[in-house]
Amino acid sequence: xxxxxxxxxxxxxxxxxxxxxxxxxxxxxxxxxxxxxxxxxxxxxxxxxxxxxxxxxxxxxxxxxxxxxxxxxxxxxxxxxxxxxxxxxxxxxxxxxxxxxxxxxxxxxxxxxxxxxxxxxxxxxxxxxxxxxxxxxxxxxxxxxxxxxxxxxxxxxxxxxxxxxxxxxxxxxxxxxxxxxxxxxxxxxxxxxxxxxxxxxxxxxxxxxxxxxxxxxxxxxxxxxxxxxxxxxxxxxxxxxxxxxxxxxxxxxxxxxxxxxxxxxxxxxxxxxxxxxxxxxxxxxxx
Amino acid sequence: xxxxxxxxxxxxxxxxxxxxxxxxxxxxxxxxxxxxxxxxxxxxxxxxxxxxxxxxxxxxxxxxxxxxxxxxxxxxxxxxxxxxxxxxxxxxxxxxxxxxxxxxxxxxxxxxxxxxxxxxxxxxxxxxxxxxxxxxxxxxxxxxxxxxxxxxxxxxxxxxxxxxxxxxxxxxxxxxxxxxxxxxxxxxxxxxxxxxxxxxxxxxxxxxxxxxxxxxxxxxxxxxxxxxxxxxxxxxxxxxxxxxxxxxxxxxxxxxxxxxxxxxxxxxxxxxxxxxxxxxxxxxxxx
Amino acid sequence: xxxxxxxxxxxxxxxxxxxxxxxxxxxxxxxxxxxxxxxxxxxxxxxxxxxxxxxxxxxxxxxxxxxxxxxxxxxxxxxxxxxxxxxxxxxxxxxxxxxxxxxxxxxxxxxxxxxxxxxxxxxxxxxxxxxxxxxxxxxxxxxxxxxxxxxxxxxxxxxxxxxxxxxxxxxxxxxxxxxxxxxxxxxxxxxxxxxxxxxxxxxxxxxxxxxxxxxxxxxxxxxxxxxxxxxxxxxxxxxxxxxxxxxxxxxxxxxxxxxxxxxxxxxxxxxxxxxxxxxxxxxxxxx
Numbered sequence: 001x002x003x004x005x006x007x008x009x010x011x012x013x014x015x016x017x018x019x020x021x022x023x024x025x026x027x028x029x030x031x032x033x034x035x036x037x038x039x040x041x042x043x044x045x046x047x048x049x050x051x052x053x054x055x056x057x058x059x060x061x062x063x064x065x066x067x068x069x070x071x072x073x074x075x076x077x078x079x080x081x082x083x084x085x086x087x088x089x090x091x092x093x094x095x096x097x098x099x100x101x102x103x104x105x106x107x108x109x110x111x112x113x114x115x116x117x118x119x120x121x122x123x124x125x126x127x128x129x130x131x132x133x134x135x136x137x138x139x140x141x142x143x144x145x146x147x148x149x150x151x152x153x154x155x156x157x158x159x160x161x162x163x164x165x166x167x168x169x170x171x172x173x174x175x176x177x178x179x180x181x182x183x184x185x186x187x188x189x190x191x192x193x194x195x196x197x198x199x200x201x202x203x204x205x206x207x208x209x210x211x212x213x214x215x216x217x218x219x220x221x222x223x224x225x226x227x228x229x230x231x232x233x234x235x236x237x238x239x240x241x242x243x244x245x246x247x248x249x250x251x252x253x254x255x256x257x258x259x260x261x262x263x264x265x266x267x268x269x270x271x272x273x274x275x276x277x278x279x280x281x282x283x284x285x286x287x
Numbered sequence: 288x289x290x291x292x293x294x295x296x297x298x299x300x301x302x303x304x305x306x307x308x309x310x311x312x313x314x315x316x317x318x319x320x321x322x323x324x325x326x327x328x329x330x331x332x333x334x335x336x337x338x339x340x341x342x343x344x345x346x347x348x349x350x351x352x353x354x355x356x357x358x359x360x361x362x363x364x365x366x367x368x369x370x371x372x373x374x375x376x377x378x379x380x381x382x383x384x385x386x387x388x389x390x391x392x393x394x395x396x397x398x399x400x401x402x403x404x405x406x407x408x409x410x411x412x413x414x415x416x417x418x419x420x421x422x423x424x425x426x427x428x429x430x431x432x433x434x435x436x437x438x439x440x441x442x443x444x445x446x447x448x449x450x451x452x453x454x455x456x457x458x459x460x461x462x463x464x465x466x467x468x469x470x471x472x473x474x475x476x477x478x479x480x481x482x483x484x485x486x487x488x489x490x491x492x493x494x495x496x497x498x499x500x501x502x503x504x505x506x507x508x509x510x511x512x513x514x515x516x517x518x519x520x521x522x523x524x525x526x527x528x529x530x531x532x533x534x535x536x537x538x539x540x541x542x543x544x545x546x547x548x549x550x551x552x553x554x555x556x557x558x559x560x561x562x563x564x565x566x567x568x569x570x571x572x573x574x
Numbered sequence: 575x576x577x578x579x580x581x582x583x584x585x586x587x588x589x590x591x592x593x594x595x596x597x598x599x600x601x602x603x604x605x606x607x608x609x610x611x612x613x614x615x616x617x618x619x620x621x622x623x624x625x626x627x628x629x630x631x632x633x634x635x636x637x638x639x640x641x642x643x644x645x646x647x648x649x650x651x652x653x654x655x656x657x658x659x660x661x662x663x664x665x666x667x668x669x670x671x672x673x674x675x676x677x678x679x680x681x682x683x684x685x686x687x688x689x690x691x692x693x694x695x696x697x698x699x700x701x702x703x704x705x706x707x708x709x710x711x712x713x714x715x716x717x718x719x720x721x722x723x724x725x726x727x728x729x730x731x732x733x734x735x736x737x738x739x740x741x742x743x744x745x746x747x748x749x750x751x752x753x754x755x756x757x758x759x760x761x762x763x764x765x766x767x768x769x770x771x772x773x774x775x776x777x778x779x780x781x782x783x784x785x786x787x788x789x790x791x792x793x794x795x796x797x798x799x800x801x802x803x804x805x806x807x808x809x810x811x812x813x814x815x816x817x818x819x820x821x822x823x824x825x826x827x828x829x830x831x832x833x834x835x836x837x838x839x840x841x842x843x844x845x846x847x848x849x850x851x852x853x854x855x856x857x858x859x860x861x
Contacts, residue, residue, distance in 0.1 A: 148504050164474075206746065431784070525791075
């Protein structure tokens with residue numbers, strides 16, 4: 001793995017621990033280029049016997065991954081090349097999650113900032129997440145754009161908490177703190193930011209040092225759940241909602257109001273909610 | 288929906304949020320009349336496109352729903368009319384829960400007081416529950432009456448916590464505080480009573496304002512679990528136990544000792560436990 | 575049940591509550607003799623209509639069950655006699671767990687000390703566990719011996735928490751405190767040591783006093799999950815890893831370094847990790 005391949009990822013290896021630092025300024029949106037790099041990285045690392053653990057973090061301490069690039073509404077074919085590569089029955093975001101979930105290595109997320117939408121889904125596809133109490137945040141904001149998540153969020157969340165809490169996350173569409181996320185089982189643990197680095201580093205190296213074969217054996221004893229039925233449902237519902245005028249208007253409105261800038265992303269739920277409530281009763285919202 | 292139809296429910300609508308306030312003094316027992324009104328309300332509201340969210344609360348801040356009316360032991364045919372209306376394979380309490388679980392709307396419970404037995408089961412059938420730390424309580428007290436819950440409790444609870452904790456709730460038969468219930472995943476959150484109204488009100492209106500179609504899409508992506516096998520098992524076990532002399536003696540004894548009065552219901556577990564332990568070793572308890 | 579039958583268990587009965595105190599100094603390893611006594615006890619008590627609740631605790635407040643006897647690496651046939659008695663498709667440790675899980679009685683664990691490996695698996699097979707905040711600990715240390723647990727750990731844990739947290743427990747291989755274990759749903763509750771005795775005693779006797787038939791009915795309404803597929807996977811992976819030179823070297827190394835003594839067991843994870851990291855990169859680890 002040579003770094004120059006990647007423009008939006010920094011990759012470092014140390015004693016079996018591969019640290020992947022996402023660096024896509026200003027707020028690490030998940031755009032087609034970042035996805036292509038992540039796919040390249042994952043398809044390379046899965047066959048690297050020297051890589052035991054992969055730690056994902058962010059070059060921007062405030063944003064892990066903002067969410068999927070909303071400006072793609074003007075580039076509907078941006079993911080076409082990737083879409084041709086993914087397994088039948090999966091969209092490109094589900095396929096990214098499946099690549100992560102089916103790695104033989106253990107994947108850890110060190111979360112100091114916020115991750116929303118497709119960024120939160122990427123995290124939920126990883127094996128373990130540890131987040132800073134003071135600053136981390138997770139949110140599925142799709143409902144405020146008039147759509148449902150379609151990169152696996154409801155499947156992943158329902159595997160770790162009650163449907164009651166999944167519905168609150170999806171329909172309440174608020175930013176969860178690290179403590180709230182840990183209480184709901186969304187993440188493994190919320191930790192003081194001062195200890196987060198050391199905790200994740202120790203865990204990663206402890207796992208990387210395990211005797212040969214233990215990690216992959218454990219993953220075979222407890223394989224990832226099969227979410228295909230849910231993936232198909234969420235893609236169908238997403239496509240139906242995305243075809244509504246409301247979705248396009250909300251996404252364009254959000255971009256115009258500051259989404260994908262640092263300031264706009266700091267209050268993304270409020271920004272979207274403002275747009276949503278202002279238009280919720282206009283006739284064009286009705287189907 | 289015109290209020291005069293209901294004697295035990297107060298119904299108010301505001302911007303897509305329907306608030307249903309249960310008012311069946313003195314302690315909101317779930318009797319045949321209250322169930323009939325709830326069924327009428329649910330069958331009406333499910334087709335009301337203007338209703339997006341339903342919030343259930345209580346006119347009595349100390350009691351949400353005491354439990355199923357125990358005096359029905361003298362009116363074994365009280366639910367016969369309803370029983371003829373419900374789907375095959377469901378008893379009337381399971382059928383009430385299924386009506387709630389299959390609504391296209393989102394159902395929220397605002398819990399300031401206690402709910403036991405069938406009242407707790409009704410809450411568990413709703414999508415989300417938020418409870419006051421200082422005053423709310425949940426309990427499945429059926430074991431202390433010599434029976435098991437048969438309105439879905441064990442199915443609903445097993446979908447949100449480990450079997451180990453379900454067995455503690457059912458067989459321990461203690462009143463859980465809001466914090467304990469949140470820790471076990473029985474409810475979504477325990478909140479200070481001073482913030483409960485605003486939290487639930489904000490969430491309800493935020494969901495009601497979501498763009499058209501999002502809520503029902505999310506519910507289709509994550510449909511309610513199928514509990515039919517469990518419903519059949521719990522009804523069979525309930526019927527077998529209810530036929531025992533112990534159940535009748537405990538239910539009559541509890542009524543004589545103050546059940547279904549405000550004072551008796553404040554210490555319902557202790558009241559029942561007194562009866563149960565006093566008789567537990569008499570020959571008539573043995574089968 | 576007459577006590578003289580047992581050398582490593584103390585058995586006491588009181589009003590339907592059978593207390594089983596494990597006493598296998600110095601650290602309560604699960605050896606063939608202790609397993610034989612546990613099997614005898616369980617096969618006797620399951621037909622004892624007077625026994626309603628079984629409480630497991632330890633004569634040694636610091637150790638509930640250290641783990642499976644590691645010195646058995648020199649006695650590969652120690653469990654042969656038991657293996658001939660167990661149901662097809664189960665190894666002897668899985669079979670012990672299935673005996674516990676299929677009891678008609680309710681099983682409670684009162685945990686003041688630590689339990690690792692097969693000791694932790696035994697606890698996870700019981701219906702409910704209550705642990706002392708100040709002193710209890712749970713750990714699956716098998717990964718540090720170069721193997722995966724094969725007495726049901728991953729199956730039992732995955733039924734009560736997300737896969738994400740199970741992988742952390744198995745691959746992180748750290749000692750969990752009672753609070754951490756309760757937060758993850760590994761146990762029912764973490765309680766102050768000063769209240770643990772009374773809490774478990776009250777719960778046990780409350781359940782024992784329930785009207786006849788309630789406990790077994792509840793267990794029939796919510797039967798134990800079927801883990802046969804997982805049991806087969808974990809046994810296959812365990813056998814493959816146990817055949818590696820690494821496992822034998824780590825187990826012998828641990829015994830030489832103080833495992834199964836009180837001092838060694840106080841820091842068992844550190845003891846094993848020292849051995850593991852020291853050898854992790856030698857060629858003989860590779861397959």
